[in-house]
Amino acid sequence: MITYVMGDLFQSPAKVLVNPVNTVGVMGKGLGAEFKRFYPEMFDQYRVLCETGRFRVGQLHVYRTAHKWALNFPVKRHWRDAAQLSDIEASLQKFAAVYAEHGMTSVSFPMLSMGESKLNWQSEMRPLMEAYLQPLPIAVYIHVFDEATLNRNTRSVAAWLHGTPQPIAFDKLWRDLLRLIKRKTDFVTADGTPFSVTQDEKARSRSVVLVKAGDSTYLSESLLADLWHYLRGAGYAQADNMPSGLDGCADCLLALLGELDYLDTVALSASSRDDGEAPRTGLHYIPPTRKDEPRIAQLALRSDV
Template sequence: MLTYVKSNLFESPAQVIVNTVNTVGVMGKGLAKAFKDIYPEMFTQYQALCEGNQLSIGKLWIYKTPNKWVLNFPTKQHWRSPSKIEYIEAGLKKFVETYSEKGITSISFPLLGCGNGGLDWEGEVQPLMEKYLRPLPIDIFIHLNDTKSKAEHININETKQWLRSDPSQLSFAEVWEDILETIQSPVLDKNYSVELVQDEYEEQLIFLSNGRHVVITKGQLADLWRYLRGVGFCTWQGLPSGLFDYGKLIFDFLSKLPYIEIISLSHQFSNEDDLKDGIRLKPGIQSKMSTVAEDSNHEK
């Protein structure tokens, strides 16, 4: 599924993140410079490939770490030259042909060839990315430019820690403990209250909001967590059966957990109005329960 997200590429939960490069071995500014700072070993190998004329337009090179892969995608030949739309298409064709054999199951793209590359997003690049990427049966995220999270301004040390961690290992048991703690917390929105009840079959959360009585079961929340943990993002369409009408309420409540936040995203994008609230796993994910356990271990 193709999803547009307004968040930092380096904070993506996807298996693979895409770096746009030239073919002469220079990562001098913008996104590529950030990749160079975070993965100096990758830059050294990339430079050697370029100097040996082994990386060219239409070829893709994957650099693998234990928790993240970086797909280096040539969008220009020389760093002084602009990107060309035919270069973007050549790379996208190669990606479609090879993603499966490379074992890619989810991937995050920047706006290929835009920004420093000089290509027009709406008129040139977006239609091409839609054409090649939307039909693919894997999770694909396109990261829209966000003035609050430019690559040039990221904290390199924090980003390294995030990229080299495995942020999707929390069990639902840990999440449920955090949910129960959040119910008692003053951080809850004043527009609703939450009560835990036990019916004949399972525990439920009862939300009272603007005169509405909304029931969400523990099982539904477990399904939602498994989806969010697996994909990293969740739109209204990703909500379990029966919860679609309560997306705003659910997203607001879950965003009170320390590792979930509300972001803007959409499965279709023509302008900013298409973006709706969704949720994602935050960088540096950790549950309150895990923190307590770690503190206890340190005390020993």
């Protein structure tokens, strides 16, 4: 299944991050320059492969670290050339053929060849990507360019990419939620609807109460735990794929939980924004990483696939 994401590819929950490249060993600007900055050892491997003629269109190069894998994905032969649909299709064919063999369980793509290419996204690139990626039984994210990523904190992103994720237990989420609603009880949904949240101290089991337009909704600990279990595993959550029992108050939960440090709101869609379908607000779980982790270049393995 494909999900379109209006957010930073480098903070994706996917295991594999796709870097569109040429086959002459140059990552001069754009997304490639960012990959080169975050994974300099990967760039060195890629350059050697190109210089020795061992990396061509239709081949892939995987650079593995403990947290993320960078996948060099050829979309053109020379950096001066315009991307060709046939070259991109060859790389998509290769990915679809080998992803399972190499243990790729989730992947984030940018919108391929949307920089200097003359290829049309809606009539050429999107149908091609969806033809190969939609049938795959793994989570596939296609990241729509977001100008906010131009101002990313590169030091923070690099630390996250090279750190060790520290999963957040539900008990911590619960404590953080209670601290939040002790500081403030009034919130606003994405469409501007006000609501309030308080702890239900009279209930035998832990729960909170949402009040919107005079209607009260009681959210038990077990319901919130189900949501947290799903969100920790998926990384992204939309209103329509929340656990049963939460769909009626999903807009409030998105606004409420989005105020926690390790959760953020994100625009998600089943189709690209050019389709006319408005993206929906969702949640993005970004687990903290252990800050004392050194860079793990010594654990990185080269794999030519």
